[in-house]
Amino acid sequence: MDYEHLRNELVRCHSSLSRRLQQINRYAMSHPNEMGMETIAVIAEHSEVPPSSLIRFAKSFGFSGFSEMQKVFQQGLVSRMNEYQKRVQNLNLEMSQLKEGDNSNLGNFIQGGIQALQSLRKTVTDEDLQKAASIMLESRVVHIAAQRRSFPIGTYLTYALSHLGVPNMLLDSVGGMFAEQGKTIRKGDVLLAISFSPYANEVLKLAGNVHERGIPVIGISESILSPLGLFSDVCLEVEEIEVFGFRGVVLSALMCLSLSLVVELGRQREQLPSSPSTEKSN
Numbered sequence: 001m002d003y004e005h006l007r008n009e010l011v012r013c014h015s016s017l018s019r020r021l022q023q024i025n026r027y028a029m030s031h032p033n034e035m036g037m038e039t040i041a042v043i044a045e046h047s048e049v050p051p052s053s054l055i056r057f058a059k060s061f062g063f064s065g066f067s068e069m070q071k072v073f074q075q076g077l078v079s080r081m082n083e084y085q086k087r088v089q090n091l092n093l094e095m096s097q098l099k100e101g102d103n104s105n106l107g108n109f110i111q112g113g114i115q116a117l118q119s120l121r122k123t124v125t126d127e128d129l130q131k132a133a134s135i136m137l138e139s140r141v142v143h144i145a146a147q148r149r150s151f152p153i154g155t156y157l158t159y160a161l162s163h164l165g166v167p168n169m170l171l172d173s174v175g176g177m178f179a180e181q182g183k184t185i186r187k188g189d190v191l192l193a194i195s196f197s198p199y200a201n202e203v204l205k206l207a208g209n210v211h212e213r214g215i216p217v218i219g220i221s222e223s224i225l226s227p228l229g230l231f232s233d234v235c236l237e238v239e240e241i242e243v244f245g246f247r248g249v250v251l252s253a254l255m256c257l258s259l260s261l262v263v264e265l266g267r268q269r270e271q272l273p274s275s276p277s278t279e280k281s282n
Contacts, residue, residue: 002075003076006072011224025057116238116241120256144170145178156255195221216233221237
């Protein structure tokens with residue numbers, strides 16, 4: 001089993017695991033590097049489980065023991081390191097090609113935004129967008145949950161959906177009423193949740209509650225293995241890029257993703273058959 005296969009299995013099998021193994025699974029998906037590099041004792045301490053549970057966790061995915069599973073995480077770590085080195089080399093090359101005087105703060109952030117957009121091309125497919133739009137198309141109301149630095153994109157999505165004529169509600173937490181706003185989500189609705197590490201606990205809690213009630217969740221996060229990805233029927237991955245420790249350059253990719261999602265939803269709405277009343281009036 002390679003890392004990508006294991007990664008998909010961790011997501012697919014999460015709900016069928018026992019509570020203790022789900023606890024380990026959440027840790028494994030949030031800390032893949034530690035799963036590959038740390039000792040079983042350290043991982044057990046950090047994930048707050050006994051070492052024997054880690055062995056049981058590995059065997060539940062068909063491994064003979066934890067060390068065999070750890071080798072797969074190590075392979076994934078090596079692959080990510082190679083990919084990171086390539087990105088650094090490409091970024092350095094692009095920076096070296098800038099004209100003298102362009103190597104400024106603005107130029108660095110522009111390059112970070114370009115890198116975020118290039119990554120988006122790899123992490124989100126047309127099929128992902130079509131599935132997300134289809135879920136929204138079939139819903140009664142689209143509830144949008146985004147807090148902190150994800151809030152600007154949540155605000156834009158409610159603006160764009162309103163212009164498209166799609167019933168929606170932004171859970172803006174005015175007056176500290178986020179949980180109360182979340183209680184308005186009903187069967188037939190959909191939750192569009194946006195959160196990146198460090199995650200907004202209120203958004204994760206709401207997504208988990210909605211998922212348990214059988215209501216669809218569309219997630220936007222940095223990985224389908226993020227805590228939000230666990231509760232999502234479809235998770236749109238947007239890799240975060242840091243420039244001087246700032247991660248705001250991801251907003252360019254998020255805006256591009258949001259536009260693509262809204263346009264795809266508009267396309268699917270146009271393909272709906274006309275209602276009898278509409279045909280009579282014509």
